[in-house]
Amino acid sequence: MAGLSKDPFAAPDRVELRTLAQLAQRGDWQLDLLHDRSHHLIIWITRGQGLALLDGVRRGMGTHNVLFVPAGTTLALELGRPGFGQALVIPDATELRLPGQAHHLRIRDVTAQSELTALFEALHREQTNARPLLSEAMEAQTALVSVWLRRQLALDEHTPKPLKAANRLSRAMCRRIAQEFRSGAPMADYASALGVTPTHLTRACKASTGKTAADLLTDRTLYEARHLLTFSDVQVQDIARYLGFGSAAYFTRFMQHHTRHSPTELRKLKPAKGAAPSAGTLRG
Incomplete structure (x- = not known):
């Protein structure tokens, strides 16, 4: 969509290291709400506990957990305030060679934990010092992270368990939400496309994610709306049309119901207290 020009954390053209606080710089909604990104993420949690909704399945997360999130894969991440990643x-x-699908790994081996921590520290040093050939050095270090990740995936302890029917649905x-949430299609159309009834779809999503199918669609729409209101100058009526709403008034009621703010008010909101400053030295 034209007009997205102010997002300092848009899809990068080079490898970058960011804290989770920086990924949620303009509010927790940037991680909490279901969304998908146009770039890959390798997330390393070194403190705290929380929940991740990754590719349709809710998972408990803790210290020394890794998430690999391929581009286009849905994600929602809630990490407690003491947490760090x-x-x-x-x-x-x-x-770079990367896995072909999303993964959540719990790293219990102390040596493996130390190896990945050392690789992230090396990435941080490169990015902070911003020496010549920075992009090449960051890519080389990321290649080592990829090797580490693929070695872990080769271990029996990280072999994915078969998904239950509810998880698959x-x-x-x-x-499908990632591809079609802008269409404005009703839930019945999603269920029909998946070959099930709306009731069965809702039950399966609730069992797998803790949210109904309608909740998941709402979250993805809310994320996109807030992203556009925060990082673009696109008119509210154009955002409403882009997201499949019949009118700007209906879009405004939707946003007020779910956020207690109108689109205009959301556009004026400042980052929440305690939000991370701009990436600064971490961006090199």
Whole structure:
């Protein structure tokens, strides 16, 4: 959509290291709400506990957990305030070898934990010092992270368990939402496309994610709306049309119901107290 020009954390053209606080700089909604990104993420949690809704399945998260989130994969992440994590942001067009699907790993081996921590520290040093050939150095370090990740995935302890039927249906729904949430299609159309009844779809999504199918669609729409209101100058009526709403008035009622603010008010909101400052030295 034209007009997205102010987002300092839009899809990068090079590998970058960011903290989770920086990914949610303009509010927790940037991580809490279901969304998908046009770049890959490798997230390393080193403190705290929380929940991740990754590719249609809700998972408990804790210290020394890794998430690999391919471009276009749905994600919602809630990490408690004492928590800390970092994310490698990797352009979709990268030539780096990465896994072909999303993964959540619990790293229990102390040596493996130390190895990944050392790699992230090396990335931070490179980005902070901003020496010549920075992009090349960041890509080389990220290649080592990819090797570490693929070695972990080769271990028996990280072999994915077969998904239950509800998980498979929820995953299919989240993938369809990522592609079609702007269409304004009713829930019955999503269920029909997936070959199930709306009731069955809602039950499966609730069992897999803790949210109904309608909740998931609402979250994705809310994320896009807030993103456009925050990082663009696109007119409210154009955002409403882009997101499949019949009118700007209906869009305004939707936003007020779910956020207690009108689109105009949301556009004026400042970052929440305690939000991270701009990436600064972390961006090199």
